Structure formats: C-alpha cells, structure tokens
Amino acid sequence: MITTAGARFLAAFNDIEKHIRGTLRASNGDGFAQLAREYADKKRLPTHHRSALLAFAALRNAISHERYYGGRPIAEPVEAVVQEIELLRRQLLEPPRALTALGSARVCVIQPDDAIGAALDHVRTLGYSQLPVYDGDSYVGVLTTNAIARWLADQLIKNTGIAEEEPVSRVLKFAEPGEEAVLVPRSITAVEAIDRLSRERQAGHLATALIVTERGRRSDTPLRLITPYDLPALTAALAIV
Template sequence: MTITTAGARFLAAFNDIEKHFRSTLRADVAVGFAQLIRDYGQRRPLSHQQKNALVAFASLRNAISHGTYYGGRPIADPVETVVQEIEHLRQQIIEPPLALTVLKSGNVCAVRPDDPISTALEHVRAFGYSQLPVYDDGYVSVLTTNAIARWLADQLARNTGIAEEEPVRQVLRFAEPGGRRAGL
C-alpha cells in the first residue's frame, strides 16, 4: 500500500481532529465519527460549514484507508486544496484563535458616571454604538441606548426638557435590572 504525500498529510490532519474529539469528549473508539461531530458540536462551537466539511472529509478518509486499491495505491487521493482545507480546519478546531486576534482592534469608547449624557450621545451618533461601558476606577455598568430611551421618555413625560448636561449616573437609573451596579 502506497499513500501519497498529500494523502499522508490529509490522514494526519484527520487523525489529529478525531483524536482531539475523542479526547475532549472522552469518547470510546466504538463511537463513530459522525456521532463525534454531533457531540463535539454541542459542547464547542462548530459552524454548519465545518460540520459538513468534516462529514465529507470522513468519506474521503474512508476511501483512502478502507477503499479499493489499484496497483498498490488507494483509488482516492486528495488534491492539495483539500489537504490545505483540512489542515486549516484542524488548526481552527485544536487551537481556535483568541477573540482579540480575530476582532478589529481599536479604541474603546467609554464614559464615566459624572460625564454629561451628551458625551455618551456623541459616541452613539458618531460610531453607531448601542452600548457604552461606564468606568470609574474600574467597571461600573453598561449604558445602553435602551436606558437612554427610557431616560428620554421620562424627561419628556416630566416636561422638563432634555438636560444635555445630566450626568451618565442619572441615566443609568433607567438601565435594565441587573445591568447597573448598586450605589449609582
């Protein structure tokens, strides 16, 4: 039996993924690969596309490992792009990227409890934010556009006019329960 370099790379990546699934799930060798995909997908994030690719790769693995041989070679041999795909998938599954490496970096807009609400509203207007962290020697709360809308409705109902200089701390009183820290 002779397996090409591409076939060997493919099988190595597939076996690494299967070993990772079995180890993570503490699954017995009797559990089939399709069941491993389902069980792993319930515990860890696997996209629909990744699951479909894994099912296809399992079929190819079976053709390479268990299929008919012709002239000492398997009848299936993965092309380079398939090998690269499974190697990339192995990397994503076994060593998923950290959120900070995937997300765009940038400055975080935050406000302080004593900042005027106009500062927060400027961040909402300029950047389209719907939530802003509130810090005061550490994290305090999240100011949401929902809380701002409730504060605005209260301002209008009391017929007091919109107080642009109202401190964020006062607007946080209209935050969702559990979204604000006691004492504000």
C-alpha cells in the same frame, strides 16, 4: 500506494481525530461521526465546521478502508481539500482568539457621575451605540442608545427639556431588563465570542455586547468591546475555504 496529497490528508485527519477523542475522553471503539457531532455541540462549532468533519470522515474511510484499484485507493483528495482539512486542523487545535481576529480598538468608558451630554457627544461623534460604565475601576453597566432614547422620551413627556447635565447613572436606570454587557476574558476564542453573542440574543438580552478584559472580572480594565457589528470579522476568521 497513497499519494502525497492522501498522506497529508490522513495526517491532518488523524490529528483532528486524536484531538476530538482526547477532548471527549472517548475510547477507540467509539465511532468518529458520532464523536464529531458531540464535539461540535460541546464546542458550539459553526455549521460548516461540523459538515466538514463529517465529509472528511467519509473521505478518510474511502481512502483507508475501501478497496484499492491498481494499488491505489479509489478516492484521492484534491489539493483544495487537503488545504481545507489542514486549516480546519489548525483552527480546532489552536482556535483563533477573538482579539486576534478583530484587532485592538479603543474602549470609550464613561463614569456614573459624568453628564449625559458627554455620553451623547461620544454617540454623535464616534457612532458608539453602547458605552461601558465604570465607577472608578469597577464595571457598573452599559449605557445603550436604547436607554438614552427611553430617557429622552421621558424628558419630552415631562416637558422638562433635555437636561444634558443629567448624570449617566440616572439615565442608566432607563435600561430594560437584560440590557447588559457580558464580561469575558481576553482568551475568548472567535467561536466562543460568536456563541456568547448569539446566546445572549436568544436569552432575550438586548445589549448583546461583550466586554473583553484580562480575566473577565468587573475590576479588570476593559480591552475591547465586541458587538454584533463584529460578527462578520469573527466568522471570517473561521473560514476554511
């Protein structure tokens, strides 16, 4: 006889298995462990989610397929494990959105014709290291403190002094290749945001920032800037223990 905890565990596991099989369009004959690995790769799940899936699969087998002792399964999930798999089920079937995990935040936008002095004020007073540049309603690029530093070095080498009236568009030319933000839709999940930030860094991009808009288009209004600084909050949203 399976206990209430065991029944809850199996119900959560069955929901997860059904979701994974449906996502991968797998047949009932395909082993769950391999499907879990494929799903984790496809969805770029964090390591602890992948490990949990495999551990829960082993426990499911012990409950459902191993010999019983005294009419009860030899394995019995404790309440903490049941809560973990129920939380994992929720995160897989209804992935937390990045905006939900991070909350709203003001996006400081500058224009190409703005004086660099105004951008420097934002850096100095607000602590921003990346400023999205929009020409009217269209995304142009992102002004980073790296680009500003290279512009300042160029000014000093030329002994021209710091021209705070220099337009942002000219300073933006000092950005290195790959120093670019990535536009993403507001539907982006926490897992996807972590993956995009990591992927951009692995690709050699320096800005590694995501600009969240309604549909991820250059003409959309920016809703939030996501940077590596936000990674701890995004990761925390995926915790299952």
